[in-house]
Amino acid sequence: MQLTITQSKTLKPKPDETKLGFGTVFTDHMFNMDYNPEKGWHNPRIEPYGPLVMEPSTMVLHYGQGIFEGLKAYRTAQGKIQLFRPQENFKRFNYSAQKLCIPQFDEAFALKALKELLKVEKAWVPSAPGTSLYIRPTIIATDPFLGVRASHTYRFFIILSPVGAYYPEGFNPVKILVTREHVRAVRGGIGDTKTMGNYAASLLAGEKAHQAGYTQVLWLDGVEQKYVEEVGSMNIHFVIDNEIVTPILNGSILSGVTRDSVLALARHWGMPASERKISIDEVFAAYERGRLTEVFGSGTAAVISPVGELKYEEKRIAIGQGKVGPVAQRLFDTIMDIQYGRADDPLGWIEAVE
Numbered sequence: 638m639q640l641t642i643t644q645s646k647t648l649k650p651k652p653d654e655t656k657l658g659f660g661t662v663f664t665d666h667m668f669n670m671d672y673n674p675e676k677g678w679h680n681p682r683i684e685p686y687g688p689l690v691m692e693p694s695t696m697v698l699h700y701g702q703g704i705f706e707g708l709k710a711y712r713t714a715q716g717k718i719q720l721f722r723p724q725e726n727f728k729r730f731n732y733s734a735q736k737l738c739i740p741q742f743d744e745a746f747a748l749k750a751l752k753e754l755l756k757v758e759k760a761w762v763p764s765a766p767g768t769s770l771y772i773r774p775t776i777i778a779t780d781p782f783l784g785v786r787a788s789h790t791y792r793f794f795i796i797l798s799p800v801g802a803y804y805p806e807g808f809n810p811v812k813i814l815v816t817r818e819h820v821r822a823v824r825g826g827i828g829d830t831k832t833m834g835n836y837a838a839s840l841l842a843g844e845k846a847h848q849a850g851y852t853q854v855l856w857l858d859g860v861e862q863k864y865v866e867e868v869g870s871m872n873i874h875f876v877i878d879n880e881i882v883t884p885i886l887n888g889s890i891l892s893g894v895t896r897d898s899v900l901a902l903a904r905h906w907g908m909p910a911s912e913r914k915i916s917i918d919e920v921f922a923a924y925e926r927g928r929l930t931e932v933f934g935s936g937t938a939a940v941i942s943p944v945g946e947l948k949y950e951e952k953r954i955a956i957g958q959g960k961v962g963p964v965a966q967r968l969f970d971t972i973m974d975i976q977y978g979r980a981d982d983p984l985g986w987i988e989a990v991e
C-alpha cells in the first residue's frame with residue numbers, strides 16, 4: 638500500500654507548552670484509511686486535520702461499532718522522538734477489532750503510517766517536562782444504514798494532541814470509591830476491548846463518585862461483584878506482603894500496556910508479582926492485618942496513579958498515610974525515565990521515530 642501525504646496549506650499556532658491540558662488541541666494533520674469489502678483497507682493517506690463528513694445514519698453513531706487506542710510520543714532531552722511499546726497498542730487494536738466484527742488491519746503498516754505522521758508533525762511533540770504528544774488511533778463503522786449488523790465499510794484514522802504533564806501539582810495519592818451499584822463490564826462481553834460503549838457505561842458511576850468527593854471508581858466484577866477489576870479506566874495493582882498483586886485478565890478487564898510493563902519491570906527487578914483473582918474482602922482484610930502497603934492504578938495517561946484512600950460500603954481505609962509508596966514511586970520514575978530516554982531500556986520497549 639502506498640501512503641500519500643498532502644501537506645496542510647495553513648499551519649496552526651502551537652499552544653503554550655506550559656499550559657497544555659488533555660485532549661483539547663489537535664495538530665495540523667491526521668492519518669486516514671478506508672475499508673470496503675472489494676478493496677480491503679485502502680487509500681492510506683496523511684492529510685490536513687479536519688471534520689469527518691458523514692450521514693446521520695452512519696452506523697457507528699447508532700450502534701457503537703467503533704474502537705480506539707491511546708499511546709504517546711515522547712521527546713527526549715536530545716530532541717529525538719520515540720514511542721513506548723507501540724506494537725502492543727496495534728496488537729490490542731486488532732484484538733478489539735476482531736471482537737467488534739471490524740476487519741483486521743496490517744499492524745506493521747499501521748505503525749509505519751503512524752511514524753510517518755509523527756515525522757510530519759514532529760514540531761508538535763512538546764518538550765516541557767512531563768509533556769507528550771497523545772496519539773489516538775480510531776476505527777469507526779461507516780455504512781449509512783440503520784439495520785443491526787456489522788458495517789461493510791470502515792474508516793481508520795489517527796489524530797494527535799499535545800498534552801500536559803499528568804501531575805502538574807505533584808504525584809499525590811487519590812481517593813477511590815468502590816462501587817457495587819454499577820458494573821463496567823462482564824465476562825463474555827467487551828470489557829477487554831477499547832470500544833466506545835465501555836466508556837459511556839462508566840460515566841454515571843464516575844459522576845456519582847465525584848459528587849461524593851472521590852476521584853474515581855474501583856470496579857468489581859460484573860458477575861459476583863466481589864473481585865476487583867479496574868480503577869476508572871486504569872488497571873489496578875496492590876502491594877501485599879511486598880508482592881505486587883494484579884487482577885488476572887479474565888475477559889472483562891482491559892489488558893493494559895502499562896499493566897504489563899509494571900509486571901515485567903517488577904519481575905526484572907526480582908520482585909514477586911502475581912496475576913490472580915483478588916476479592917475486595919481480601920484487600921480490606923490485608924489492610925486490617927497491616928499487610929497491604931500500596932494500591933495504585935496504571936495506564937498510559939498517568940503511568941502510575943497512587944491510591945491513598947478506598948471506601949467500600951461503610952468502610953474506609955487510608956493507605957500509606959497519604960504518601961506515595963516506594964513501589965509506585967519506583968515504577969513511575971523508571972517507566973517515565975525509559976519513555977523520555979533518560980534511562981536504559983532493559984526490556985526493549987522503545988521504538989525510535991527519528
Ligand SMILES: *Cc1c(COP(=O)(O)O)cnc(C)c1O
Nearest residue numbers: 870871872891893894895936937
Ligand atoms: C486504556 C485502558 C487501560 C490502560 O491501558 P494502557 O495500555 O496501560 O494505557 C486500562 N483500563 C481501561 C478500561 C482502558 O481503557
